[in-house]
Amino acid sequence: MLSYALRRIAGVIPTLFIIITLSFFVIRIAPGGPFDDEQTLPPEIKANLEAAYGLDKPLLEQYGRYLAGLVEGDFGPSFKFKDFSVTELIAQGLPVSLMLGLSAVLLALLVGIPLGTLAALRQNSPTDYGIMSVAVLGIALPGFVTGPLFALVFGLHLRWFPVAGWEAGELRYLVLPVVTLALPVIAYIARLTRGSLLEVLRTNHVRTARAKGLPERRVILKHALRPALLPVVSYLGPATAFVITGSLVVETVFGLPGSGRYLVQGAINRDYTLVMGMIVVYGSLTLTLNLIADLLYGWLDPRVRYD
Amino acid sequence: MTDQAMAAALPQGAARGFWADAWRRLRRNKAAMVAASLILLIALLAFIGPSFSPHSFDAIDWDNMAVPPGGPNDHWLGTDRLGRDLFVRTLAGVQISLQIGLLATLVSLCIGVAFGATAGYLGGKIDNIMMRFVDILYSLPYIFIVIILSTLFERGNIYVLFLAIGAVGWLTMARIVRGQTLSLKRKEFIEAALASGVGTPGILARHIVPNVVGPVIIYATLTIPQMILFESFLSFLGLGVQEPQASLGSLINEGAQEMESAVWMLLVPAGFLVTLLTCFNFLGDGLRDALDPRDR
Numbered sequence: 001m002l003s004y005a006l007r008r009i010a011g012v013i014p015t016l017f018i019i020i021t022l023s024f025f026v027i028r029i030a031p032g033g034p035f036d037d038e039q040t041l042p043p044e045i046k047a048n049l050e051a052a053y054g055l056d057k058p059l060l061e062q063y064g065r066y067l068a069g070l071v072e073g074d075f076g077p078s079f080k081f082k083d084f085s086v087t088e089l090i091a092q093g094l095p096v097s098l099m100l101g102l103s104a105v106l107l108a109l110l111v112g113i114p115l116g117t118l119a120a121l122r123q124n125s126p127t128d129y130g131i132m133s134v135a136v137l138g139i140a141l142p143g144f145v146t147g148p149l150f151a152l153v154f155g156l157h158l159r160w161f162p163v164a165g166w167e168a169g170e171l172r173y174l175v176l177p178v179v180t181l182a183l184p185v186i187a188y189i190a191r192l193t194r195g196s197l198l199e200v201l202r203t204n205h206v207r208t209a210r211a212k213g214l215p216e217r218r219v220i221l222k223h224a225l226r227p228a229l230l231p232v233v234s235y236l237g238p239a240t241a242f243v244i245t246g247s248l249v250v251e252t253v254f255g256l257p258g259s260g261r262y263l264v265q266g267a268i269n270r271d272y273t274l275v276m277g278m279i280v281v282y283g284s285l286t287l288t289l290n291l292i293a294d295l296l297y298g299w300l301d302p303r304v305r306y307d
Numbered sequence: 308m309t310d311q312a313m314a315a316a317l318p319q320g321a322a323r324g325f326w327a328d329a330w331r332r333l334r335r336n337k338a339a340m341v342a343a344s345l346i347l348l349i350a351l352l353a354f355i356g357p358s359f360s361p362h363s364f365d366a367i368d369w370d371n372m373a374v375p376p377g378g379p380n381d382h383w384l385g386t387d388r389l390g391r392d393l394f395v396r397t398l399a400g401v402q403i404s405l406q407i408g409l410l411a412t413l414v415s416l417c418i419g420v421a422f423g424a425t426a427g428y429l430g431g432k433i434d435n436i437m438m439r440f441v442d443i444l445y446s447l448p449y450i451f452i453v454i455i456l457s458t459l460f461e462r463g464n465i466y467v468l469f470l471a472i473g474a475v476g477w478l479t480m481a482r483i484v485r486g487q488t489l490s491l492k493r494k495e496f497i498e499a500a501l502a503s504g505v506g507t508p509g510i511l512a513r514h515i516v517p518n519v520v521g522p523v524i525i526y527a528t529l530t531i532p533q534m535i536l537f538e539s540f541l542s543f544l545g546l547g548v549q550e551p552q553a554s555l556g557s558l559i560n561e562g563a564q565e566m567e568s569a570v571w572m573l574l575v576p577a578g579f580l581v582t583l584l585t586c587f588n589f590l591g592d593g594l595r596d597a598l599d600p601r602d603r
Contacts, residue, residue, distance in 0.1 A: 015443050023455050140584040142536055144543045144556070145577045148563035156567060241448045248450070252544065253563065264544045267454050279451060287446050 005295055012287045019283050020070070020276075024063055027272055053077065066276070075277035080269045086277035093259030094281065096166065100250065100258060101243040103178045108185035108239070113232065115186070116193025117225065123198060131190060138187030143246045147180040147253035164255035177254045181246045185239050189232055197228040230301050237293035241286045332597040339593020342586035349583060353401035362392035364399040365551040376571050385571045387561060391551075397576050400555040403548060404535045404583065407469040411534040414473025416527050419480025424515050426481070427488025428507070438485065441478050449475045453537060457546050468547055472537045476530055483526055487519040521598045528594050532587035539580060555580045 041049075050056045054065060069076055075086035119131040154176060155163035161175045200206060201224055209223040210216075248260040259278065266274035333339055357364070360383070367389050376385040376393075384394040426437040444452065456471035491497065492515070500510050539556030541547035548554035555576045562573030 015446055018443050019447060026455055136588065137585065140532070140588050141581055142540065142584070144540065144559055144563075145581060148559070148566055148573055149577070151563075152566050152570065152573070245448045245450045248544065249540065263451070263454060264546065267457065267546060275455070279447075279455070282451065283447055286448060290446065 004298070008291055008294065012284075012291060016280075016284055016287060020067075020280060021063075023279050024066065024276060025059070027275060028059055028062075053079065070280065075280070076273040078271055078274050080265070080271045080274070086273050089262055089274065090259050090277055090281055093257060093262060096256055097244075097247050097251070097258035097260055100174070100177055100181060100247055100256065101240065103174060104181035104185065104243050104246075105236070105239060107178055107182040108189055109232075111182070112186040112189030113193050113229065116190040117197060117220070119190065120194045120197035120201065121220070128194075132194070135187040135190050138183050139191075141183070143180050143184070143249045144253060146183055147177075147250055150176050150180055151253065164253075166256050173254075173256075177250045177256060180253070181243055181250050184246075185242065188235065188239070192231045192235055193228065196231045197224060200224045200228040227301075230297065233300060234293060234297050236296075237286075237290035240289040240293075244282055244286060329597045333593055336593040336596060338589045339597075342589035342593070345582065345586045346590065349401060349579070349586075350405055353398045353405060356398045357395045360392060360395050362395050364395045364553060365391060367391060375569070376575070384575050385569075387572055388565060388569070393558075393572065393575055396553040397555070397558060397579055400553045400558050400576060401579055401583070403552070403554045404538060404580070407472065407538045408531045408535040408587075410466075411469040411473035411476060411538075412527050412530045414470060415476030415480055415530060415534075416523065417477075418474070419477035420484050420516060420519070420523060422477065423481035423484025423486075424488050424511050424519070427485035428492055428511055428515055430489075430492075434485075438482075441481055444475070445478055450537070450540065453541065454546060457541060468538065468541065469534075472534055472541075476534060476537075480523070480526055480530070483522050484519050487522060488515050491515055491518055525591065525595045525598055528587065528591035532584045532591070535580075535583060535587070 047056070054062060057065075066076065073087065075090070078084050078086050078089055081089060115131050115135075119128045122128050151163045154160045161172050163176075166173050206219060206224050209219045214223075244260075247258060248264060250256070251258040251260045252264070259281075262274055263278040263282070265271070266278060374380060374386050376383065384392075384397065386392055387396070422437065422441075426434045452475045453471055456474060457468065497510060497514055500514055505513070535555075538547055538554060539559065542554040542556030543560045545557075545560070548557055550557075558576035559573065559580065562569075562571075562576060566573045
């Protein structure tokens with residue numbers, strides 16, 4: 001297990017390196033540069049600007065410099081947000097995005113697992129059908145549809161929560177974005193839990209537990225639900241990737257000062273360093289979280305053995 | 308009937324048995340059939356509906372700006388802030404969504420099947436390298452790759468957009484096809500083909516690919532809504548279809564900005580998008596049950 005864990009952890013670094021290299025060169029082949037929109041710029045000044053940012057150097061040299069900067073935690077200057085470095089921009093936004101994502105995953109677990117369990121225990125009842133239909137809808141509805149709808153109903157009409165904005169520490173600004181982000185994850189976790197719990201309920205060890213007279217509550221919680229939650233654990237990796245992606249939309253819809261919007265703005269402005277910085281940060285985030293989910297799975301499931 | 312015609316008809320006859328069976332199972336699935344009819348209906352509406360309206364998708368009606376649906380004019384679903392007809396604009400958006408959904412799925416299907424079948428059949432070191440590549444791309448959220456690719460080209464070119472979207476959708480397809488191929492290649496009929504001197508490309512094209520059609524169709528149906536979603540997602544963020552062109556995503560974005568005063572601008576495109584996505588998901592589930600009865 002330990003050697004497997006170490007090998008997996010070591011595997012993350014080359015993956016990240018390949019991702020950085022690929023995206024660096026792909027972004028640079030793209031036509032157009034960060035200073036193209038400023039049409040009034042005389043060519044000499046543009047050349048000076050490019051020289052100041054090192055953009056006139058050969059591509060390989062720029063790549064070398066970028067890597068050297070990364071090792072020291074320096075993502076370079078942003079081309080569009082002129083007085084900020086990419087590191088500063090991300091350091092500002094990332095806590096908001098992380099809080100949003102973690103709350104959403106937590107909410108999804110707290111709501112999704114009980115819903116799925118309930119549906120499985122009442123299989124083929126109206127409760128089951130009700131929960132599963134809502135789940136299908138929850139998976140089919142994208143955040144950029146549910147977000148504005150929630151804002152419309154709970155923000156504008158019922159006036160329960162603010163429609164947009166952010167004040168640090170004020171939970172009510174977090175409610176609608178987190179629910180929007182969590183909804184598809186809740187639906188997916190409910191479906192996963194239901195499906196795997198139904199399978200586990202048919203296994204021999206559950207029958208044995210019932211046969212020796214354990215109360216039903218204990219059979220479900222201790223003997224059935226624990227193995228049934230393994231697929232949910234392995235879904236946590238993709239779920240975090242999904243939540244990270246979703247935060248791009250949710251931050252746009254609810255006007256939150258997270259870091260997700262920098263990826264979009266960076267892409268629109270061809271702000272090379274900003275896009276690269278976002279890819280490095282979010283890429284290592286997903287890789288790490290996937291890794292944790294995998295290791296957690298191996299730790300929880302006694303049948304998984306690594307050599 | 309000549310011998311040749313007989314020989315050509317025989318394997319097809321055997322195949323028809325399977326497809327007829329699947330078709331019967333699919334027809335019994337009410338949700339899937341309703342979904343399929345709705346998709347057809349929306350597609351028909353999207354492609355011929357606009358010709359019934361007197362308005363074009365980018366024409367500005369100065370007398371009817373931001374009017375709600377059902378007003379005393381011929382804007383059946385109202386107009387937007389600039390007085391453009393929402394019925395025609397939404398249907399134009401549906402057209403783009405459907406086209407991109409289908410084309411991107413086709414792209415991802417071709418790459419995925421070719422890649423997966425090759426990796427699975429060749430096996431060994433080549434398989435390892437090829438699948439490692441897939442793993443690496445997998446580890447980044449799809450949308451990151453799409454955003455990087457979308458910066459590569461001039462914005463607003465929807466054909467480049469669908470290529471970019473299709474270029475990331477093939478990863479899962481490649482994994483599925485590879486898995487199937489691994490189990491297929493040990494079967495006797497492959498050995499027989501090898502013994503009779505068929506080369507690797509021949510075996511792949513004639514014996515492997517036709518046998519993975521079932522799972523590929525299922526996954527492709529489930530890929531279409533994903534692709535539609537990607538396109539809307541990008542257009543919503545402003546990275547996809549550009550003004551005055553409309554896509555469901557960009558219309559939803561405009562609608563969300565105007566929802567305080569013109570809620571129909573949000574509800575009309577959102578309604579179409581949600582219906583399409585739900586229908587494709589139901590159809591995909593139905594096809595899975597129909598083509599893969601083991602899985603029930």
